[in-house]
Amino acid sequence: MPPPPLDSDSALPLQGNWTPYNDRKEFEAADLLFTYQQMSASNINKLLNIWEASLVPFNAPPPFTNTSDMYETIDSTPYGDLRWQSFTTHYNLHKDHPGAQAPAAWKTAAYDGWFHDPCKLICNMLANHGFDKEFDYVPYQEYDYNGQHRFHNVFSGNWCWRKAVSSWYLFSFILYLTAMSVGYYRRGPKYTWCHDRPNYPGQ
Numbered sequence: 001m002p003p004p005p006l007d008s009d010s011a012l013p014l015q016g017n018w019t020p021y022n023d024r025k026e027f028e029a030a031d032l033l034f035t036y037q038q039m040s041a042s043n044i045n046k047l048l049n050i051w052e053a054s055l056v057p058f059n060a061p062p063p064f065t066n067t068s069d070m071y072e073t074i075d076s077t078p079y080g081d082l083r084w085q086s087f088t089t090h091y092n093l094h095k096d097h098p099g100a101q102a103p104a105a106w107k108t109a110a111y112d113g114w115f116h117d118p119c120k121l122i123c124n125m126l127a128n129h130g131f132d133k134e135f136d137y138v139p140y141q142e143y144d145y146n147g148q149h150r151f152h153n154v155f156s157g158n159w160c161w162r163k164a165v166s167s168w169y170l171f172s173f174i175l176y177l178t179a180m181s182v183g184y185y186r187r188g189p190k191y192t193w194c195h196d197r198p199n200y201p202g203q
Contacts, residue, residue, distance in 0.1 A: 019078075020077060085114070089111050
């Protein structure tokens with residue numbers, strides 16, 4: 001008798017290029033342990049040891065030898081090909097009043113900062129289907145039945161909304177278009193009609 005069919009969540013097809021991972025199983029394992037569970041290195045090593053012991057009868061290796069192997073694979077994953085940029089900063093001694101004592105060591109030291117180009121980073125995020133519907137693209141406002149403003153994240157706050165809407169006329173016009181295109185919906189007995197996020201192009 002053949003084994004029962006696997007559902008879509010547990011089936012992991014091996015086709016495709018998963019470089020630097022050998023297959024999708026390795027990618028899924030690293031994604032689960034590092035991104036979702038954020039498991040400690042010691043626990044990952046214990047899990048990989050158990051995994052390796054269970055595969056001995058099949059003469060097969062585990063997805064990773066140890067945490068170092070997994071971390072090196074994650075670090076070598078090509079993702080957007082954005083180069084790191086750096087800058088050097090230090091404390092402005094001119095702000096201090098002149099005194100007899102020498103400035104503290106941290107005030108005279110130089111500090112390096114590393115970053116990716118924010119514009120290119122955002123472009124890569126928008127082009128990545130993995131981020132689809134994972135964050136808000138425009139500011140929005142939401143209110144409960146009593147007219148209380150409901151805050152969820154930065155884009156639901158007043159600062160982002162004011163930055164995006166420069167005048168009351170534009171505010172009213174956008175709110176009207178949003179209400180017409182999105183409508184309102186019912187959310188549970190406590191809240192009645194609540195305005196939710198607008199629909200975005202391509203969604």
